[in-house]
Amino acid sequence: MEMHPWLPNLGDLREMLKEIGVKDVEELFSDIPKEIVLKRELNVGYGRPLSEYEIARRLEELSEMNAKLLYPPFLGGGVCPHYVPYAVKMIISRSEFYTAYTPYQPEANQGLLQALFEYQSYMAELLQMEVVNSSLYDWGGALAEAILMVNRINGKKKVIVPTNANPNHLKVAETWVKGKGIELVKVKYNEEGKIDVEDLEKKLTDDIGAVYLQTPNFFGVFETEVEGVVELARKKGALTIMGVNPLALALIKPPGEYNVDIAIGDAQELGIPLSMGGPSLGVFATRWDAKLVRQMPGRIVGLTKDSFGKEGFTLILQTREQFARREKATSNITTNEALMAIAVAVYLSLLGRNGLKELAEEVYLRSHYATKLVESRGIGKRKFLGDFFEEVTLTFPVEYQRIHEKLLKAGLHGGLGIDDYSAVFCFTEVHPKKAIDLLVEKVEEVVKNVEAS
Amino acid sequence: MWRQAKWDEPLIFEYKEKGRRGMLIPREDEIRKAVSVNIPDKIRREREAELPELSELEVIRHYIRLSQMSFGVDTGMMPLGSCTMKYNPKVEELSQSLVENLHPLQDISTVQGALEMLYEMQEWIAEITGMDKCSFQVPAGSAGELAGVLMIKKYHEEKGRRRDEMLVADTAHGTNPASAAMAGFKVVYIKSNNRGLVDLDILKEVVNENVAGFMLTNPNTLGLFEEEILEISKVIHSVDGVLYYDGANLNGILGVARPGDMGFDVVHVNLHKTFAVPHGGGGPGAGAICAKGEMAEYLPYPIVEKSSKGYSLYYPKESIGKISTFFGNVGNVARAYTYILGLGPQGVSAVGKMSTVATNYLISKLRGIRGLELPFPGKYRKHEVVFSAKPLMNDTGVTAFDVAKALLDRGFYAPTIYFPPIVDEALMIEPTETETRETLDKFANALKEILAEAYSDPKKISSTPLNTSVGRLDQVTANHPTTVTPTYLVKKLREENKIGALR
Numbered sequence: 037m038e039m040h041p042w043l044p045n046l047g048d049l050r051e052m053l054k055e056i057g058v059k060d061v062e063e064l065f066s067d068i069p070k071e072i073v074l075k076r077e078l079n080v081g082y083g084r085p086l087s088e089y090e091i092a093r094r095l096e097e098l099s100e101m102n103a104k105l106l107y108p109p110f111l112g113g114g115v116c117p118h119y120v121p122y123a124v125k126m127i128i129s130r131s132e133f134y135t136a137y138t139p140y141q142p143e144a145n146q147g148l149l150q151a152l153f154e155y156q157s158y159m160a161e162l163l164q165m166e167v168v169n170s171s172l173y174d175w176g177g178a179l180a181e182a183i184l185m186v187n188r189i190n191g192k193k194k195v196i197v198p199t200n201a202n203p204n205h206l207k208v209a210e211t212w213v214k215g216k217g218i219e220l221v222k223v224k225y226n227e228e229g230k231i232d233v234e235d236l237e238k239k240l241t242d243d244i245g246a247v248y249l250q251t252p253n254f255f256g257v258f259e260t261e262v263e264g265v266v267e268l269a270r271k272k273g274a275l276t277i278m279g280v281n282p283l284a285l286a287l288i289k290p291p292g293e294y295n296v297d298i299a300i301g302d303a304q305e306l307g308i309p310l311s312m313g314g315p316s317l318g319v320f321a322t323r324w325d326a327k328l329v330r331q332m333p334g335r336i337v338g339l340t341k342d343s344f345g346k347e348g349f350t351l352i353l354q355t356r357e358q359f360a361r362r363e364k365a366t367s368n369i370t371t372n373e374a375l376m377a378i379a380v381a382v383y384l385s386l387l388g389r390n391g392l393k394e395l396a397e398e399v400y401l402r403s404h405y406a407t408k409l410v411e412s413r414g415i416g417k418r419k420f421l422g423d424f425f426e427e428v429t430l431t432f433p434v435e436y437q438r439i440h441e442k443l444l445k446a447g448l449h450g451g452l453g454i455d456d457y458s459a460v461f462c463f464t465e466v467h468p469k470k471a472i473d474l475l476v477e478k479v480e481e482v483v484k485n486v487e488a489s
Numbered sequence: 490m491w492r493q494a495k496w497d498e499p500l501i502f503e504y505k506e507k508g509r510r511g512m513l514i515p516r517e518d519e520i521r522k523a524v525s526v527n528i529p530d531k532i533r534r535e536r537e538a539e540l541p542e543l544s545e546l547e548v549i550r551h552y553i554r555l556s557q558m559s560f561g562v563d564t565g566m567m568p569l570g571s572c573t574m575k576y577n578p579k580v581e582e583l584s585q586s587l588v589e590n591l592h593p594l595q596d597i598s599t600v601q602g603a604l605e606m607l608y609e610m611q612e613w614i615a616e617i618t619g620m621d622k623c624s625f626q627v628p629a630g631s632a633g634e635l636a637g638v639l640m641i642k643k644y645h646e647e648k649g650r651r652r653d654e655m656l657v658a659d660t661a662h663g664t665n666p667a668s669a670a671m672a673g674f675k676v677v678y679i680k681s682n683n684r685g686l687v688d689l690d691i692l693k694e695v696v697n698e699n700v701a702g703f704m705l706t707n708p709n710t711l712g713l714f715e716e717e718i719l720e721i722s723k724v725i726h727s728v729d730g731v732l733y734y735d736g737a738n739l740n741g742i743l744g745v746a747r748p749g750d751m752g753f754d755v756v757h758v759n760l761h762k763t764f765a766v767p768h769g770g771g772g773p774g775a776g777a778i779c780a781k782g783e784m785a786e787y788l789p790y791p792i793v794e795k796s797s798k799g800y801s802l803y804y805p806k807e808s809i810g811k812i813s814t815f816f817g818n819v820g821n822v823a824r825a826y827t828y829i830l831g832l833g834p835q836g837v838s839a840v841g842k843m844s845t846v847a848t849n850y851l852i853s854k855l856r857g858i859r860g861l862e863l864p865f866p867g868k869y870r871k872h873e874v875v876f877s878a879k880p881l882m883n884d885t886g887v888t889a890f891d892v893a894k895a896l897l898d899r900g901f902y903a904p905t906i907y908f909p910p911i912v913d914e915a916l917m918i919e920p921t922e923t924e925t926r927e928t929l930d931k932f933a934n935a936l937k938e939i940l941a942e943a944y945s946d947p948k949k950i951s952s953t954p955l956n957t958s959v960g961r962l963d964q965v966t967a968n969h970p971t972t973v974t975p976t977y978l979v980k981k982l983r984e985e986n987k988i989g990a991l992r
């Protein structure tokens with residue numbers, strides 16, 4: 037190879053080798069046993085370096101293989117489609133942000149640190165929790181880290197999780213905590229789709245380390261007994277972990293007001309594209325209590341002063357981290373989701389106080405409108421009667437798979453099937469009334485067709 | 490002379506104007522007529538979140554100013570050892586159009602294009618590492634390690650054995666022992682010998698039926714190739730232990746040698762290092778976790794599979810489960826995909842060579858500078874080199890920390906410092922293949938000047954940096970229980986005397 041835009045020294049190779057004092061490149065690898073030195077080119081890519089134009093063509097070709105939908109899918113289940121404004125995209129495309137790394141040299145990364153501090157502060161305000169880290173990978177990972185943190189604090193090996201929490205979050209948590217022998221004790225939900233407090237009381241024994249609760253839960257339903265659950269847990273000496281959709285917090289009481297110990301969630305809905313589920317942004321927060329904060333996973337940015345007395349920012353409480361504590365660290369995480377945290381800070385800044393509320397209301401209203409339409413046409417009904425946000429579980433008189441297939445043919449992607457007749461649908465500001473009406477119309481066609489035959 | 494912006498930019502929460510708005514939200518008035526918001530009293534939020542109220546321009550100007558007080562690869566060379574801060578080709582951003590609007594729970598028939606990209610990447614990363622199968626469940630390297638050690642744990646459990654110990658090299662990154670501990674292993678460190686390599690004698694002594702595996706990176710964090718790797722592999726496999734490859738240092742041998750051929754069974758790759766995914770100010774990155782032989786059946790699910798009917802999802806028989814909620818950081822896998830397309834087989838195969846040339850060229854420029862010492866000399870480094878500034882500290886009191894700050898003043902980011910732990914006053918430098926020879930010369934000159942100045946005027950070096958947005962930061966104020974301020978909420982509550990010390 038003679039020349040490549042990303043390998044600028046190919047033409048200087050000979051002189052550089054001379055400077056090093058070797059006759060060829062192979063000499064630099066003479067310490068690698070001969071039998072494992074690769075004697076061929078790697079079989080990757082498409083035969084030769086592609087130009088940008090050719091790469092663009094290949095990407096278009098692949099995009100053509102994805103289905104063209106009339107509207108974003110009516111899917112939630114952990115991430116929901118939303119519109120990401122250009123202002124957000126432009127800020128996170130700033131080279132000084134997106135090509136930086138963890139601000140190990142705070143003097144040269146003040147802006148990055150301030151942006152991350154602002155993210156933490158936005159989340160603290162929404163959650164009413166004093167301490168927020170600067171990101172974990174995603175909600176599932178945040179739940180796993182919360183459970184591991186509980187185990188470090190009280191040494192208990194069982195944590196209660198309700199079966200109306202997102203099953204993918206639970207699968208992730210189960211995988212991560214298995215190594216430590218921690219068991220997830222499942223608690224049922226009631227006919228309203230909410231946590232079954234009686235079942236919880238039964239299972240809340242002294243060896244339970246924490247109780248987890250998600251609101252709105254996997255079915256889209258608000259948990260209304262949070263206060264009672266927190267009290268029950270506290271009485272039994274268990275910590276509390278609350279999972280929340282931060283967008284919903286514009287309307288519902290934040291975890292801090294329930295005095296929960298740990299709050300987690302995913303901030304994808306606040307300015308991060310879907311990207312098939314990642315990168316996303318795991319939110320992690322605790323109360324102002326050293327017992328909790330010292331055991332927190334992940335990086336935290338804090339406010340301080342510089343040598344001239346000027347306000348500045350730096351990474352704080354780093355003695356929790358893997359590079360300092362190795363096997364005694366509070367987590368193994370280092371590369372996190374920082375840029376996504378900046379996206380969320382910019383998005384919330386654009387929305388502002390009133391915009392956030394308006395967006396949450398719009399989303400709430402659209403999900404309620406769709407539900408009302410389905411129910412009033414007699415083509416389906418809510419599976420659970422509790423009030424809901426953004427997502428709703430609908431049950432139909434025909435198999436959902438038939439509806440799903442029909443919708444796909446019409447260029448619409450329906451909700452997530454959870455049993456033969458029910459699916460969880462998500463409605464946001466990217467689903468205009470026209471889209472919702474069309475969706476309901478298509479569902480109606482299937483239902484009526486089946487009923488007629 | 491290099492100068493960084495010094496804006497006195499307030500916190501966004503300190504903009505107190507009211508009533509402005511940075512974006513509009515689509516609004517359906519007919520829907521508003523048909524239904525209303527009716528949250529149960531018991532759970533309704535009473536006190537609204539206090540968010541600022543700003544125009545679009547105010548928001549943009551605020552964050553642009555913050556960006557100007559930051560430093561990335563596009564701003565200047567970032568020789569952060571172990572982090573592989575190579576150039577992030579701009580074409581990578583094009584790849585987002587393929588995946589950004591796809592929902593992870595979509596019917597797989599509707600995302601065949603994205604799955605084809607993931608499938609090709611699985612195949613390519615397997616080819617590059619010499620493994621059989623790869624999964625992109627892991628959003629970063631450390632998550633890959635966790636997946637790997639959980640796989641190792643399950644592998645032994647399936648064979649009906651309890652193995653409690655995970656071996657880790659003493660030069661290993663902190664994530665290795667932290668990941669092993671998260672999976673419930675007891676960490677046993679293997680000391681390096683006087684050549685900076687795994688001490689084979691110690692290894693042989695330590696390896697027994699209680700050892701689950703060995704986590705190793707090769708080249709190691711000193712930039713040295715573990716030349717006894719085939720012997721190491723034999724020793725570990727003699728007790729049916731699993732050899733784990735921390736792929737953070739793959740850049741030094743990419744195209745030259747493959748972990749699979751060295752005897753490694755499970756490998757993670759940091760796509761944000763070796764495959765040029767931008768580091769995003771700390772993340773998001775993306776990882777791959779790969780394995781061969783029997784171990785491949787333990788990989789986290791799902792894995793993309795190809796058949797005559799198209800792409801579908803495969804669940805390995807003994808899978809440990811899920812590490813990410815969905816498919817991992819797909820957006821960044823797509824970025825790495827364009828990087829591999831752009832380099833082609835010839836380019837990818839040249840990366841290890843060119844990064845190694847850059848490192849050794851830099852060493853030749855820095856060799857013999859007063860104050861710097863090259864521990865474990867006599868061997869060619871691969872992706873990176875670790876110098877010790879201990880002589881400098883002994884002679885002048887100027888530390889590796891001071892040298893790092895002085896480099897900032899000259900427009901270079903600092904190397905990784907104080908790592909690996911076995912080198913005192915470590916300066917860990919990784920130039921990567923994307924910096925030009927002239928930039929390497931300039932960096933070497935800057936370092937030489939700093940060291941010379943440290944001998945003539947040590948105070949001057951220990952009072953750096955002066956050209957950055959702020960001076961050195963007060964770590965005591967930052968961390969003291971009475972002043973620690975992790976959020977604006979804490980700042981406000983403290984001003985109102987509503988919270989005490991963090992004790």
Ligand SMILES: Cc1ncc(COP(=O)(O)O)c(C=O)c1O
Nearest residue numbers: 370371571629630631662664737
């Ligand atoms: C040698 C080594 N191992 C593991 C890691 C962890 O990778 P990540 O930051 O992607 O989690 C890093 C980088 O931080 C590293 O340098």
